[in-house]
Amino acid sequence: MNVAQGDVWSPVITPFDADLSVDTERLVAHARWLESHGIGLAVFGTNSEANSLSVAEKQALLSALVESGIDPARLMPGTGHCAIADTVTLTRDAVGLGCAGVLMLPPFYYKGVSDEGLYRYYSEVIERVADPRLRLYLYHIPPVAQVPLSLALITRLREAFPEVVVGIKDSGGDWGHTQALIEAFAGDGFAVYAGSERFLLDTLRAGGAGCISATANVNPAAIAALAANWQAADADDRQRELNALRDLFEGYPVIPAMKAATAHFSARPDWRRVRPPLVALDEGHSAELVQSLEAMGFAMPGLVEVSHG
Amino acid sequence: MNVAQGDVWSPVITPFDADLSVDTERLVAHARWLESHGIGLAVFGTNSEANSLSVAEKQALLSALVESGIDPARLMPGTGHCAIADTVTLTRDAVGLGCAGVLMLPPFYYKGVSDEGLYRYYSEVIERVADPRLRLYLYHIPPVAQVPLSLALITRLREAFPEVVVGIKDSGGDWGHTQALIEAFAGDGFAVYAGSERFLLDTLRAGGAGCISATANVNPAAIAALAANWQAADADDRQRELNALRDLFEGYPVIPAMKAATAHFSARPDWRRVRPPLVALDEGHSAELVQSLEAMGFAMPGLVEVSHG
Numbered sequence: 001m002n003v004a005q006g007d008v009w010s011p012v013i014t015p016f017d018a019d020l021s022v023d024t025e026r027l028v029a030h031a032r033w034l035e036s037h038g039i040g041l042a043v044f045g046t047n048s049e050a051n052s053l054s055v056a057e058k059q060a061l062l063s064a065l066v067e068s069g070i071d072p073a074r075l076m077p078g079t080g081h082c083a084i085a086d087t088v089t090l091t092r093d094a095v096g097l098g099c100a101g102v103l104m105l106p107p108f109y110y111k112g113v114s115d116e117g118l119y120r121y122y123s124e125v126i127e128r129v130a131d132p133r134l135r136l137y138l139y140h141i142p143p144v145a146q147v148p149l150s151l152a153l154i155t156r157l158r159e160a161f162p163e164v165v166v167g168i169k170d171s172g173g174d175w176g177h178t179q180a181l182i183e184a185f186a187g188d189g190f191a192v193y194a195g196s197e198r199f200l201l202d203t204l205r206a207g208g209a210g211c212i213s214a215t216a217n218v219n220p221a222a223i224a225a226l227a228a229n230w231q232a233a234d235a236d237d238r239q240r241e242l243n244a245l246r247d248l249f250e251g252y253p254v255i256p257a258m259k260a261a262t263a264h265f266s267a268r269p270d271w272r273r274v275r276p277p278l279v280a281l282d283e284g285h286s287a288e289l290v291q292s293l294e295a296m297g298f299a300m301p302g303l304v305e306v307s308h309g
Numbered sequence: 310m311n312v313a314q315g316d317v318w319s320p321v322i323t324p325f326d327a328d329l330s331v332d333t334e335r336l337v338a339h340a341r342w343l344e345s346h347g348i349g350l351a352v353f354g355t356n357s358e359a360n361s362l363s364v365a366e367k368q369a370l371l372s373a374l375v376e377s378g379i380d381p382a383r384l385m386p387g388t389g390h391c392a393i394a395d396t397v398t399l400t401r402d403a404v405g406l407g408c409a410g411v412l413m414l415p416p417f418y419y420k421g422v423s424d425e426g427l428y429r430y431y432s433e434v435i436e437r438v439a440d441p442r443l444r445l446y447l448y449h450i451p452p453v454a455q456v457p458l459s460l461a462l463i464t465r466l467r468e469a470f471p472e473v474v475v476g477i478k479d480s481g482g483d484w485g486h487t488q489a490l491i492e493a494f495a496g497d498g499f500a501v502y503a504g505s506e507r508f509l510l511d512t513l514r515a516g517g518a519g520c521i522s523a524t525a526n527v528n529p530a531a532i533a534a535l536a537a538n539w540q541a542a543d544a545d546d547r548q549r550e551l552n553a554l555r556d557l558f559e560g561y562p563v564i565p566a567m568k569a570a571t572a573h574f575s576a577r578p579d580w581r582r583v584r585p586p587l588v589a590l591d592e593g594h595s596a597e598l599v600q601s602l603e604a605m606g607f608a609m610p611g612l613v614e615v616s617h618g
Contacts (some may be wrong), residue, residue, distance in 0.1 A: 020393070020433075051391040051418035054364075082360040084329070084584065107586045109360035109417065111453055117586035124329075124585055144420055146455055147586075275393065276433055277416045277426035277456075 006227040007209050008200075009076055009193070010034055010216035011045025013258055014053065016273040022057060026268065026307070028068045030217075033306045035074060037220035038228070040212075041065070042103055044078035044090075046144055046171070047214040047255050052275040055086045059093050072098035076212075080105030080139060084121065088128045091136075101135035103169055103212070108145040115153045119160075126161055134164050141171035141195065148172075151184055158190065169212045171195030175202055182206045197223045198246055201239040204230040214254055215246050218261050218300060248292055252281060260286040261293060265300035266307035315536040316518050317509075318385060318502070319343055319525035320354025322567055323362065323370075325582040331366060335577065335616070337377040339526075342615045344383060346529035347537070349521075350374070351412055353387035353399075355453055355480070356523040356564050361584040364395045368402050381407035385521075389414030389448060393430065397437045400445075410444035412478055412521070417454040424462045428469075435470055445473050450480035450504065457481075460493055467499065478521045480504030484511060491515045506532045507555055510548040513539040523563055524555050527570050527609060557601055561590060569595040570602060574609035575616035 012034065015026035031041050043065065044050035044058055053061075058077070066072050079090040079102040087104065094102045104125070106118055126134065138157070142148040149168070157165045167190055170178045178199055181192045183206075191209035194200060200211045200223065216223050219242070226238045249257050256274055260281040263271035272280045281289065321343065324335035340350050352374065353359035353367050362370075367386070375381050388399040388411040396413065403411045413434070415427055435443065447466070451457040458477070466474045476499055479487045487508055491501045492515075500518035503509060509520045509532065525532050528551065535547045558566045565583055569590040572580035581589045590598065 046418075052393070052416065054392050054394040057392075057394070083363050083366075084361070085363045085366070107361065109355075109453065110586060111455070113586040114588055117588045120585035120588065144418065146420070276429035277419060277422040279423055279426045279429065 005204060005209060006230060007040065007193075008038070008197075008216055008220075008224050008227045009040035009042040009210070009212040010220065011047040011078070011212065011214055012041050012043045013217050013255065013262065014048045015271055016275060017270065020273070020275055022053070022061060023270070024061060024064045026271070027061060028065060028070070029306045029309065030262070031065060031070055033303050034217070034220050035070060036302065038224040039216050039220040040074045040076060040100070041070065042076045042078065042212050045103065045212070046141060047217070047258070048078070049255065049275050049278065050078045055081070055089055058090055062090075062093055062097060066097045073100050075099040076101045076103050076137065078103045078105065078139065080107070082107045082109045084124055084128070087125050091125065091129050091134065092131070095129060095131045095134050101137050101166070103137045103139050105139045105141070105145055106147045106149060108147050111146055113147060115150055115156070118147070118149065118153055119156055122157055122165075123160060126164055132163065135166050136161075136164050137167040137169060137191070137193070138165065139169050139171070143171070143173060151180065154185065158185070167191030167193065167209065169193045169195055175199050178203060178208065179206055182208045196246065197226075197242050200226055200242065201230055201235055214258065215249050217258050218249070219245050221301070245296065245298065248289070248296070252285060252289060253278070256281040257289055260289055262300070262303070264290045266303045268307050314513060314518060315539060316349065316502075317347070317506075317525055317529075317533050317536045318349035318351040318519070318521040319529065320356040320387070320521065320523055321350050321352045322526050322564065322571065323357045324580055325584060326579065329582070329584055331362070331370060332579070333370060333373045335580070336370060337374060337379070338615045338618065339571070340374060340379055342612055343526070343529050344379060345611065347533040348525050348529040349383045349385060349409070350379065351385045351387065351521050354412065354521070355450060356526070356567070357387070358564065358584050358587065359387045361587075364390070364398055367399055371399075371402055371406060375406045382409050384408040385410045385412050385446065387412045387414065387448065389416070391416045391418045393433050393437070396434050400434065400438050400443065401440070404438060404440045404443050410446050410475070412446045412448050414448045414450070414454055415456045415458060417456050420455055422456060424459055424465070427456070427458065427462055428465055431466055431474075432469060435473055441472065443473050444475050445470075446476040446478060446500070446502070447474065448478050448480070452480070452482060460489065463494065467494070476500030476502065476518065478502045478504055484508050487512060487517065488515055491517045505555065506551050509535055509551065510539055510544055523567065524558050526567050527558070528554050530610070554605065554607065557598070557605070561594060561598060562587070565590040566598055569598055571609070571612070573599045575612045577616050
């Protein structure tokens with residue numbers, strides 16, 4: 001196994017200034033806060049608005065995170081783009097900086113592409129990066145990318161690149177599919193991550209690695225705690241608590257809602273900003289969300305301190 | 310009207326070398342050949358594998374095309390990317406080089422985005438480019454991008470930027486939708502292009518501008534001839550001939566099939582290459598396609614000469 005069982009990562013949300021440029025300091029502060037709660041940093045994920053960032057922006061941010069003292073062994077940047085050259089550029093940077101791995105979307109413009117075409121894409125990237133340190137986690141997210149990664153494709157990639165293709169994030173939202181991935185591949189150490197903490201306990205009980213979850217941005221401690229104590233007697237109760245909070249966020253567009261919560265609990269209202277085509281939560285919905293969160297006793301302890309350090 | 314009625318453009322296919330780098334000379338030759346048949350050059354379209362090219366590659370190619378003597382007034386590059394910064398970079402280049410316009414995909418990673426978010430995306434791009442010479446053609450291609458552009462969004466963009474947002478390509482494949490666009494917007498000069506020559510005659514009769522069609526890469530002269538003579542007595546017969554050829558190409562994955570035909574009729578076998586995730590037609594299907602084309606009396610006159618000039 002390349003990772004310990006009970007591993008939680010978060011696609012770190014990305015803060016923007018008034019001109020929509022990235023606020024690097026605020027990103028580093030949020031990453032430090034997540035790291036302090038035991039969460040790995042899957043920067044440049046779907047919930048990071050990664051595809052709304054240019055490759056050059058992501059290169060600069062990744063360097064800044066490592067230079068700020070974030071442990072690269074806790075970084076798993078998303079590096080998959082539609083163009084192989086872009087994927088190779090960012091993946092090489094990640095490997096060179098010592099990142100734990102990369103989480104790689106398939107090329108997501110063309111739809112209905114063949115397994116053969118996807119195999120050629122991933123193998124071309126791996127051969128161009130040409131670095132034995134590369135650890136590649138596949139990113140299966142058909143509701144957004146609309147390009148699924150089949151079990152046959154995963155099998156073929158693992159056979160061709162057993163030391164490189166070492167895991168997958170399943171953001172399909174279908175537990176049956178995550179279970180099938182675990183049954184097919186987890187036995188010999190392939191790391192299967194659920195794409196939501198909703199499936200954390202089921203994933204760990206079935207032999208999966210953990211989860212890579214958006215809402216770990218706002219609820220890191222409780223998710224990490226369940227991952228660390230999944231064999232405890234109260235695990236099902238804790239899972240239900242995680243689900244209740246997740247339900248609340250899923251009542252809104254999730255990225256704007258996480259940013260609104262982070263804005264409130266960090267006392268940094270500028271966190272609410274998103275890049276188009278996303279739209280920030282309006283004042284009314286933000287206030288409503290915060291009220292619901294506070295009614296649940298929710299807090300983001302330590303975030304104010306790290307955000308104003 | 311910004312364009313003459315009876316206007317035909319082609320998303321120019323992109324030639325690759327054995328290492329998958331772009332063969333600029335071969336691209337220029339193909340563009341010249343299309344130009345000589347009266348076809349406008351919608352380089353960097355879906356059928357150009359544009360999203361498999363980096364922004365830097367597209368910038369270099371656009372400069373090379375203009376430097377080679379291609380008339381920029383006959384260039385309409387695709388410039389829409391998921392990240393605003395990338396869209397702005399390539400759009401600025403296109404405007405600076407004097408291109409007739411740009412064809413702009415919506416940001417296509419997130420699905421189910423709101424009209425408000427898409428409005429903010431396009432208006433942010435237009436405001437950042439900040440050049441009165443910009444002529445923006447919207448690119449509606451829900452089967453691929455999975456992000457449709459609603460009539461309400463188009464109305465709002467036209468109202469805000471009447472001199473800039475001047476047309477649309479409808480690649481939805483649904484004539485009823487193209488007809489609705491023409492009825493709603495063509496009356497005051499908004500240019501509605503069908504995304505396939507299959508709808509060329511219907512589009513022109515209804516008051517649309519013409520078509521921007523993949524298969525204009527291989528069948529430019531006949532498509533341009535119908536566009537120029539759409540009021541002739543034999544127009545319906547000519548439309549049926551265009552459709553028969555289109556049917557043949559649509560019996561295969563269209564991009565690989567157009568490349569296979571171009572490889573054969575230019576006597577440049579390297580034209581068959583595509584970038585992953587696309588897969589080139591194999592030898593058997595290429596031979597079968599060429600045989601069918603030759604049985605129809607199809608040719609690409611002048612292509613050998615320009616390709617070996």
